[in-house]
Amino acid sequence: MKPKIQDVAKVAGVSPTTVSRVLNDRGYISSKTKEKVFAAMKEINYIPNDLARSLYNKRTYLIGVIVPSTNHPFFGELVDNIERICNDKGYKVLLCNSLQEAEKEKKYWDMLQRNQVDGVIVVTYNRGLVDKEQQFPAVVIDHYLSENIHVVSSDNFQGGEMATKELIEAGCENIIHINGDVNLETPANERQYAYEKVMHDAGRIPLTYHVPNVAYLESNIDIIKQLFKENPDVDGIFASDDLLAIRTLQYAESLGYKIPEDLKIIGYDGTGLIRSIYPDLSTIIQPTYQIAENAVETLIQEIDGKPHDLKEKTFPVSLWKGKTTGHVT
Amino acid sequence: MKPKIQDVAKVAGVSPTTVSRVLNDRGYISSKTKEKVFAAMKEINYIPNDLARSLYNKRTYLIGVIVPSTNHPFFGELVDNIERICNDKGYKVLLCNSLQEAEKEKKYWDMLQRNQVDGVIVVTYNRGLVDKEQQFPAVVIDHYLSENIHVVSSDNFQGGEMATKELIEAGCENIIHINGDVNLETPANERQYAYEKVMHDAGRIPLTYHVPNVAYLESNIDIIKQLFKENPDVDGIFASDDLLAIRTLQYAESLGYKIPEDLKIIGYDGTGLIRSIYPDLSTIIQPTYQIAENAVETLIQEIDGKPHDLKEKTFPVSLWKGKTTGHVT
DNA sequence: CTGAAAGCGCTTACAG
DNA sequence: CTGAAAGCGCTTACAG
Numbered sequence: 001m002k003p004k005i006q007d008v009a010k011v012a013g014v015s016p017t018t019v020s021r022v023l024n025d026r027g028y029i030s031s032k033t034k035e036k037v038f039a040a041m042k043e044i045n046y047i048p049n050d051l052a053r054s055l056y057n058k059r060t061y062l063i064g065v066i067v068p069s070t071n072h073p074f075f076g077e078l079v080d081n082i083e084r085i086c087n088d089k090g091y092k093v094l095l096c097n098s099l100q101e102a103e104k105e106k107k108y109w110d111m112l113q114r115n116q117v118d119g120v121i122v123v124t125y126n127r128g129l130v131d132k133e134q135q136f137p138a139v140v141i142d143h144y145l146s147e148n149i150h151v152v153s154s155d156n157f158q159g160g161e162m163a164t165k166e167l168i169e170a171g172c173e174n175i176i177h178i179n180g181d182v183n184l185e186t187p188a189n190e191r192q193y194a195y196e197k198v199m200h201d202a203g204r205i206p207l208t209y210h211v212p213n214v215a216y217l218e219s220n221i222d223i224i225k226q227l228f229k230e231n232p233d234v235d236g237i238f239a240s241d242d243l244l245a246i247r248t249l250q251y252a253e254s255l256g257y258k259i260p261e262d263l264k265i266i267g268y269d270g271t272g273l274i275r276s277i278y279p280d281l282s283t284i285i286q287p288t289y290q291i292a293e294n295a296v297e298t299l300i301q302e303i304d305g306k307p308h309d310l311k312e313k314t315f316p317v318s319l320w321k322g323k324t325t326g327h328v329t
Numbered sequence: 330m331k332p333k334i335q336d337v338a339k340v341a342g343v344s345p346t347t348v349s350r351v352l353n354d355r356g357y358i359s360s361k362t363k364e365k366v367f368a369a370m371k372e373i374n375y376i377p378n379d380l381a382r383s384l385y386n387k388r389t390y391l392i393g394v395i396v397p398s399t400n401h402p403f404f405g406e407l408v409d410n411i412e413r414i415c416n417d418k419g420y421k422v423l424l425c426n427s428l429q430e431a432e433k434e435k436k437y438w439d440m441l442q443r444n445q446v447d448g449v450i451v452v453t454y455n456r457g458l459v460d461k462e463q464q465f466p467a468v469v470i471d472h473y474l475s476e477n478i479h480v481v482s483s484d485n486f487q488g489g490e491m492a493t494k495e496l497i498e499a500g501c502e503n504i505i506h507i508n509g510d511v512n513l514e515t516p517a518n519e520r521q522y523a524y525e526k527v528m529h530d531a532g533r534i535p536l537t538y539h540v541p542n543v544a545y546l547e548s549n550i551d552i553i554k555q556l557f558k559e560n561p562d563v564d565g566i567f568a569s570d571d572l573l574a575i576r577t578l579q580y581a582e583s584l585g586y587k588i589p590e591d592l593k594i595i596g597y598d599g600t601g602l603i604r605s606i607y608p609d610l611s612t613i614i615q616p617t618y619q620i621a622e623n624a625v626e627t628l629i630q631e632i633d634g635k636p637h638d639l640k641e642k643t644f645p646v647s648l649w650k651g652k653t654t655g656h657v658t
Numbered sequence: 659c660t661g662a663a664a665g666c667g668c669t670t671a672c673a674g
Numbered sequence: 675c676t677g678a679a680a681g682c683g684c685t686t687a688c689a690g
Contacts, residue, residue, distance in 0.1 A: 004667055015677045020669055028675050050443040051384045052667035056682045060380070065424075070399045071409035071602065080400035083426045092440065095394075095424040097412045111421065114379040246606045273400065277575045278606070333683055344661045349685055357659050381683035385666045 003044045012040035023048060054116065063299065064112035064120040066096040066105060073242065073271040074286070075123065078141070081292035082121060089300060091118070098124055100184070100213070119299045137302040139295045142187040150302070152294045152313045156187040159284040159317040160194025163238045163266045166282065168202055170264050170325045172236025175199065176227060177208040178248065179240045188240040191268065195238060207231070211244065220244060224251050235263050242267035242274045242283055249281070249324065260326040270320050282325040285318045332373040341369035352377060383445065392628065393441035393449040395425040395434060402571065402600040403615070404452065407470070410621035411450060418629060420447070427453055429513070429542070448628045466631040468624045471516040479631070481623045481642045485516040488613040488646040489523025492567045492595045495611065497531055499593050499654045501565025504528065505556060506537040507577065508569045517569040520597065524567060536560070540573065549573060553580050564592050571596035571603045571612055578610070578653065589655045599649050611654040614647045 005023075009016045014033060021027050022037040040046070054060040063086055067075045083093045094117060096108040105124055112120055119137035135148075142153045167175050177195045180188050192208055199206040209227045211220035224247065228234065237252075239245035245267030249259055257263040267274075270285030294313050301308045321327040334352075338345045343362060350356050351366040369375070383389040392415055396404045412422045423446060425437040434453055441449055448466035464477075471482045496504050506524045508517050521537055528535040538556045540549035553576065557563065566581075568574035574596030578588055586592040596603075599614030623642050630637045650656040 002667095005669095006667080016668080017670085017677055018675090021676085024669080026670090030675060033675080047439070047442050049384075049445060049667050051380055051389070051445050052682085053669075054682095055378075055380045055384055055667085055684090056669050058682075069409055070412070071405045073602070076400045076405040079424075080398055080426055083399070083424055084428075087426075092444065093424045095408075095412055095422045097409055097416075099413075110376070113376050115421065116378060116380050243602075243606060250608070273402070273572075277572060277579075279579070331683095334685095335683085345684080346661055346686085347659090350660085353685080355686090359659060362659080378683050381666085382685075383666095384668090384683085385685050387666075 002049075003046045004049070005046075007044055008037065008040045008046050011044055012036045058116075060116050060118055061091050062094055062115065062117040063091045063296075064094045064096060064108070064115075064117040065123075066098050066108055066112075066120065067123045068100045069097050070095070073273045074269045074288070077271045077273065077288045078123065078292055081289050082296060085293055085296045089296065091296075091300070100124065118303045121295050121299060137299055139299040139302070141291060141295055143185060150298050150308070150311055150313070152291055152298065152315075153187055154286040154291060154315045154317045156190035156317075157194045159268060159286070160191030160238075161198055162317065162319050163191070163268065163284050164195045164198040166266055166319060166321075166325055167236035167238060167264055168198070170236070170260070172264055174231065174234045175204070175206075175236035175238065176231060176234050177206065177238045177240070178224070178227070178244055179208050179210050181212060182210045188268075191240050220247065221251065224248050228252065228255055237263065237265045238268075239265065240268045242269045242271070242278070242281060245281060245283070245324075246274075246278060260324055264326060265324045270318075275320060278322075280323040281320075282322040282327070283320045285320050287315045287317070290315045331378075332375045333378070334375075336373055337366065337369045337375050340373055341365045387445075389445050389447055390420050391423055391444065391446040392420045392625075393423045393425060393437070393444075393446040394452075395427050395437055395441075395449065396452045397429045398426050399424070402602045403598045403617070406600045406602065406617045407452065407621055410618050411625060414622055414625045418625065420625075420629070429453065447632045450624050450628060466628055468628040468631070470620060470624055472514060479627050479637070479640055479642070481620055481627065481644075482516055483615045483620060483644045483646045485519035485646075486523045488597060488615070489520030489567075490527055491646065491648050492520070492597065492613050493524045493527040495595055495648060495650075495654055496565035496567060496593055497527070499565070499589070501593055503560065503563050504533070504535075504565035504567065505560060505563050506535065506567045506569070507553070507556070507573055508537050508539050510541060511539045517597075520569050549576065550580070553577050557581065557584060566592065566594045567597075568594065569597045571598045571600070571607070571610060574610060574612070574653075575603075575607060589653055593655060594653045599647075604649060607651075609652040610649075611651040611656070612649045614649050616644045616646070619644045 005016045005019050008019045014037060018033060019037055021029055022034050065079060065082055067079055070076050070079050086093050094112065098105040098108060121139050121141065123141045138149050140149050140151045144151055177192060179192050180186055196206040209223050211223045237248055239248055245265050249265050252263050253259060259265060267281050267283040270283040298308055334345045334348050337348045343366060347362060348366055350358055351363050394408060394411055396408055399405050399408050415422050423441065427434045427437060450468050452470045467478050469478050469480045473480055506521060508521050509515055525535040538552050540552045566577055568577055574594050578594050581592050582588060588594060596610050596612040599612040627637055
């Protein structure tokens with residue numbers, strides 16, 4: 001059996017109350033007693049049971065993180081940052097890969113409630129997850145979920161503008177946008193609106209192709225093929241995800257397009273991973289660290305019952321100028 | 330206040346015991362009672378507290394996963410698989426990104442113990458993590474930790490052999506190996522041994538360069554530069570990580586080497602992500618799904634106290650033939 | 659088929 | 675400065 005606080009008490013010759021006090025550094029305890037208790041804990045190799053603590057304190061220091069998948073550069077980087085920041089602040093992360101499936105998300109949500117997590121960070125684009133009565137502190141990244149929930153994101157409209165302008169300035173005449181599933185309320189929709197606005201302002205006609213699932217590249221290749229078939233004269237593409245941009249670039253090259261001479265391409269996300277292995281790809285960089293930091297900090301404030309004025313926080317994005325839009329690196 | 334089992338009992342007009350029985354589907358209960366209880370649970374929106382349950386049952390269905398970082402294609406893919414498989418089997422994942430720091434790993438290990446996780450899956454290359462007396466079920470991926478701990482990995486020796494032979498068969502004369510930190514006991518060491526054996530068998534002299542940290546590309550560029558400076562006639566490189574391979578390839582190209590004409594390169598890991606955005610890169614594919622599956626299943630067997638004969642499980646790797654070793658795709 | 663009681667391991671008023 | 679008692683929310687023998 002694992003030793004418990006009673007065992008420590010017995011060995012140290014004090015009461016469980018005292019051991020608990022030493023453990024929590026609470027109230028006045030003579031230094032001799034403290035030493036005795038510490039010695040006893042060491043002797044029998046005592047490890048506190050956080051389950052019992054949490055049950056009493058109604059506080060688990062557990063944060064649920066729901067993301068589509070860690071196996072994607074953007075979410076991988078985001079989760080990495082979230083976990084690191086949580087850990088620094090004494091919180092633990094319960095990881096939930098929802099695969100973008102609404103049903104799975106609901107199951108995870110229930111599970112997190114049963115496990116008494118202190119709060120949840122959600123990165124998902126399905127509707128109707130958080131409309132339940134029984135609620136707890138939650139923060140959402142990149143997506144408006146419900147009135148009472150703080151949402152943090154980077155400036156997707158600004159990103160869409162930047163990307164489109166970058167292509168225009170690079171001299172592109174026929175700029176096409178590739179976006180994800182139009183039915184999901186992803187932040188990429190904002191990027192599309194920005195693209196359309198910039199195009200209109202420049203007196204051009206916007207054209208967007210939608211791929212079924214940004215994350216699963218294989219299912220997208222058909223749309224990419226269709227795009228080139230229907231628009232052989234395309235000379236600028238703004239893809240709302242770096243992986244999609246890379247896939248498009250490769251297909252274009254296989255058709256004989258020279259990048260950036262015949263066709264310029266810009267992606268989105270600009271994770272450290274992609275920038276380091278694909279430095280040539282122009283892209284819009286999302287500040288994942290800042291997003292993660294704000295999400296965690298706001299959530300903790302909410303957990304602590306501290307008021308945080310902001311219901312929404314948006315961070316600026318930045319442009320990574322690569323060869324694929326004609327820059328020399 | 331959140332409703333508890335007592336509240337349900339009151340509303341349903343039964344005892345807490347009965348509610349608990351209904352909840353756990355245990356013992357005989359009349360169907361009318363069941364219905365009353367379910368109705369009451371729904372009415373007051375009851376959600377069971379798994380903390381209390383776990384405290385009593387001494388079983389949390391929580392699995393700790395310690396990895397260097399989710400922000401790396403190989404670990405990202407691995408964690409993704411582990412989480413998915415755990416979830417399918419009713420387990421939850423407590424994520425720990427250790428950043429390869431021994432001290433952080435120890436802290437995480439303690440935290441996991443305090444949180445009463447049922448078991449741990451460790452992917453780390455530091456020594457001396459699990460020598461503590463107070464132990465619980467654990468499985469290690471890719472690294473021998475201690476006598477009693479099951480280790481699952483893919484065949485790193487086979488991978489090293491395959492990679493080296495691939496370069497030899499492609500006609501390379503001067504084959505150099507790039508590996509990670511020689512002080513960490515990573516599985517990559519096996520790959521190096523295999524490389525050395527194949528080289529010796531072919532009557533050649535092996536030469537290995539070590540980069541400080543495979544995961545952080547920036548810190549590696551100096552070593553790569555040195556390699557090319559000291560061996561301008563290199564015509565084959567086996568890098569023990571795809572990111573490293575890609576970085577090396579890019580640097581070589583910047584020096585004017587044509588790939589694969591002047592220089593052939595093969596990487597390692599072969600994650601779905603890298604294969605889809607860098608299909609040209611020859612690499613050794615590790616079966617991350619199988620590794621994850623075996624790790625989770627073995628761990629659960631251990632948790633359940635079922636005997637599992639194997640102390641070690643090794644899965645075969647496979648070769649991805651890309652343009653960087655001269656294949657036409 | 660159902661309930662009262664004790665206990666999982668910890669903590670915190672309340673006394674002293 | 676220290677201890678006995680009650681309670682966090684649940685479950686399981688033990689009776690009936």
